[in-house]
Amino acid sequence: MSNTEIMLMKYSEHCCVPLCSASAKFNSILSFHGFPTHSDLRRQWLVNIRRDHFTITSHTRVCCRHFASDQLIEPTTLDGRRRLIKGAVPTLFEWNGYKVEPPRRSVWERTEQRPEQVPPDDQEEHSLTRDHDYCSVPEPSALDISASAAEDLSKDVETLRKEIQELCVQREFGLQRFAGSDSDIRFYTRYTSVLFKLTV
16 A cells, blocks of 8 residues: 555545544544444443444544543654554534533432431530520529519519509699699699609
């Protein structure tokens, strides 16, 4: 085979992966790799490139863009060819954004319910809000203070009640005297001003 025939055959190489337009004619940097002879590995290539019912020939190629960098062996010389490691499988495609997808979790991993983790700082607060001691008894000093405060309040209420009754009587008395003399009017005016100050 002549050099011209070899060059023509090399330039006719193109990638068989769907949506890939790579061709040796327009890109000399890319390398093109034939399908493996091992049937299981060949089947895996067909599944990965999404060509289940596809006839493979001696000219069918997959370009190096579809292989991860750790599956490619770079040439050691300028004239050398890029090769694939043993068992290499194409995984980088346009439909997955040329990224290797993480392995899918099993059904058991996806449905497994993990217990809620409580941060160490919140554990004490978490236990206080969840647990409650219904049998706890307040300290005696707290009871004494609250009883004393309640007694003082009841005394204040009683004093205010008496003052209101007296004011109501005085007001009624003042209104009756309003129809009297000038001294009665002065008395009422003075009384209402004092009453106003008390209410404010």
